[in-house]
Amino acid sequence: DAGVIQSPRHEVTEMGQEVTLRCKPISGHNSLFWYRQTMMRGLELLIYFNNNVPIDDSGMPEDRFSAKMPNASFSTLKIQPSEPRDSAVYFCASSLSSGYGEQYFGPGTRLTVT
Amino acid sequence: GNSVTQMEGPVTLSEEAFLTINCTYTATGYPSLFWYVQYPGEGLQLLLKATKADDKGSNKGFEATYRKETTSFHLEKGSVQVSDSAVYFCALSPSGGQNFVFGPGTRLSVLP
Numbered sequence: 001d002a003g004v005i006q007s008p009r010h011e012v013t014e015m016g017q018e019v020t021l022r023c024k025p026i027s028g029h030n031s032l033f034w035y036r037q038t039m040m041r042g043l044e045l046l047i048y049f050n051n052n053v054p055i056d057d058s059g060m061p062e063d064r065f066s067a068k069m070p071n072a073s074f075s076t077l078k079i080q081p082s083e084p085r086d087s088a089v090y091f092c093a094s095s096l097s098s099g100y101g102e103q104y105f106g107p108g109t110r111l112t113v114t
Numbered sequence: 115g116n117s118v119t120q121m122e123g124p125v126t127l128s129e130e131a132f133l134t135i136n137c138t139y140t141a142t143g144y145p146s147l148f149w150y151v152q153y154p155g156e157g158l159q160l161l162l163k164a165t166k167a168d169d170k171g172s173n174k175g176f177e178a179t180y181r182k183e184t185t186s187f188h189l190e191k192g193s194v195q196v197s198d199s200a201v202y203f204c205a206l207s208p209s210g211g212q213n214f215v216f217g218p219g220t221r222l223s224v225l226p
Binding site for chain 2: 033048056091102104106108
């Protein structure tokens with residue numbers, strides 16, 4: 001299996017622009033997670049989906065952030081409008097909800113907002 | 115609520131030294147416990163796990179034992195290598211839950 005796939009790997013954008021991050025989970029996994037990692041705040045869970053349904057979005061910072069999972073093999077995290085404080089590495093992870101919960105992480109997208 | 119506490123880093127060791135990274139947790143019920151490792155520029159990778167009290171997880175020479183009486187899951191390795199330099203995260207998964215709680219991470223640097 002190719003593992004969790006994220007694109008793009010790097011994104012540089014200007015403040016105010018819309019940013020869309022993409023994730024393809026491991027085939028057969030039915031839970032998907034979006035995390036944000038910064039030096040100051042560490043690893044933060046933004047949102048997670050089970051069977052394509054958002055279960056917990058309490059970590060989404062504000063209305064500028066939105067996430068969708070239209071089908072079992074694709075999810076997006078959108079920031080509109082972006083701000084410099086959104087600069088971080090964004091990780092997607094997937095898991096089998098019937099397992100012991102181990103999550104498999106993608107390589108991350110490094111976002112820089114200038 | 116659920117939480118994970120790890121020893122603060124960075125931890126710097128010489129090659130072949132003994133490693134311990136402390137992890138303690140607070141949780142209701144019977145969580146599963148995990149150690150993840152993040153190498154520079156990469157995502158987190160599962161290193162080992164334990165799903166019930168007294169279980170020992172092990173992988174690549176690393177070990178951790180699920181101690182319910184002390185609510186701990188300390189990571190150990192008898193002889194570290196330069197290639198072990200990374201950030202190590204302790205995490206728990208609440209019983210029946212999917213929502214992980216990660217510790218802040220401990221950066222390990224191993225010098226030749």
